[in-house]
Amino acid sequence: MFPGFEHDSMDTNIDSNDALEIALEIAPTVEQLPEIKILAHPKSRHRVRYSSEQYSLRYIQTEKNDKFSYPTIKISSQWFGNCTRKLYIRVGLTTVLHDGHRYIHPYSLNTPSEDILNGFINPNxxxxxxxxESQNNSFDEMSFRLTIVKTEQRNLNEHDPLKIFDSPNLVDNLQPVPTTAKKFIKFYKLTQSQLVFTIFEQINNNQMIPYELTTTYSNIMTEGSSKGENSIYAYFPTMGSCDGNEDIMICFESTILNVKDLKVYFEITTTPWCIEVEANVKDKKLITFKSPRCQMPILTAPVEAEIVLKQNGTTITRLKYVYNPKNLCAQCRHLSTMNNLTTLSDYKDSDSIQVVPQYDQKPNILENIVANRKEKQSYSQVSSVSPNDH
Known part of the structure; x- marks a missing residue:
């Protein structure tokens, strides 16, 4: 934690009935509470470091995003009808769902002290x-520079059961908690975590009122470099006709784990539209599926959608996909795709996910990608051999 920024006097654990009563007095009806929207999710894999590695601590980055480098949310302007209200965004770190609960993650969530000068930290x-706060009368977007500091394994031996998130006075005693660090980590799945965002309001006597219906969870972050379980190496095409029925392929770094639990959805995040598509597994590292018809009204311009991969109902990654209007000529689509040919260089800890141009779509394109990657790896291994090794 950052010394001097812990805030012990603020009461953030008031009785839920009192909180609801107060909230109803000072807020719109429950149905009218605007939600928090996540504009930029954290990367699906993140290198977590110990406090002894402070020199190399890195902020949580986002998946490939041209506008935001750090996790970013959008807050509706409806929250600011009364400029005298003292509103806060609470950012927390939780475990993934475990037996119906999320728990307070034991790894510390931190931010630079200058980013939270007028806020506070609740270590409990x-x-x-x-x-x-208002910045040029704009309340829309908030980005967060966050780090996760890993707890030493020796401190997880004989650790108390984790507290249920948003119910810190409750402890799940239904199952015996392992007393060794390795089993404790496995039991709570501590190699995975999620950010959680909630709007709070400070009222009389420093009481903090949560607006629980605004609570929004990020995608899952998995500890380690970007290479790992169900890490994506390449996908194509990145765009297609609004009529759908385009063949799409996603190539993974390694054999797909828990493939039966893997689901593929198409979403347009600016609308409620979300549809599951049937995916087929090919050669253990490749899934194929067809794009669904875009359900928006007649398109006059390209519309950005997302291919969402989920396992057990939890999002593991999001990939950009663009629906083109019917009247977009083949040549324009060709040029647009060429301009869209970029590697995701923001993946600083690993090789980038490769975006393959639509106009170069061929039956053997996957084999070419994989062969090219193996050739690079082979060259790297040869070049790394010292002359003394011969």
Whole structure:
């Protein structure tokens, strides 16, 4: 934690009935509460470091995003009808769902002290409270520079059961908790975590009122470099006709794990539209499926959608996909795709996911990608051999 920024006097654990009563007095009806929208999710894989590695701590980055480098949310302007309200965004770190609960993650969530000058840290719930402040009369977007500091394994031996998130006074005693660090980590799946965002309001006597219906969870972050379980190496095409029925392929770094639990969805995040598509597994590292018809009204311009991969109902990654209007000529689509040929260079800890141009789509394109990658790896291994090794 950052010394001097812990805030012990703020009461963030008031009785839920009192909170609801107060909230109803000072807020719109429950149905009218605007939600938080995540504009930029954290990367699906993140290198977590110990406190002894402070020199190399890195902020949580986002998946490939041309606008945001760090996790970013959007807050509706409806929250600011009364400029005297003291509103905060609480950012927390939780485990993934475990027996129906998310728990307060034991790895510390931190931010630079200058980013939270007018906010505070609640170490008991491992949460950061950022004030929602006006900047040029704009309240829309908030980005967060966050780091996760890993708990030493020796401190996880004989560790108390984790507290249920948002119910810190409750402890799940239904199952015996392992007393060794390795089993404790496996039991709570501590190699995975999620950010959680909630709007709070400070009222009389420093009480903090949560608006629980605004609570939004990020995609899952998995500890380690970008190479790992179900890491994606390449996908194509990145765009297609609004009529759908385009053949899409996703190539994974290694054999797909828990393939029966893998689901593929198409979403347009600016609308409620979301549809599951049937995916077929080929050669253990490749899935294929067809794009669904875009359900938006007649398109006059390209519309950005997302291919969402989920396992057990939890999002593991999101990939950009663009629906083109019917009247977009083949040549324009060709040029647009060429301009879209970029590697995802923001993946600083690993090789990039490769975006393959639509106009170069051939039956053997996957084999070419994989062969090219193996050739690079082979060259790297040869070049790394010292002359003394011969």
């Amino acid at each position: 719930e491992n949460c950061l409270y950022f004030p929602i």
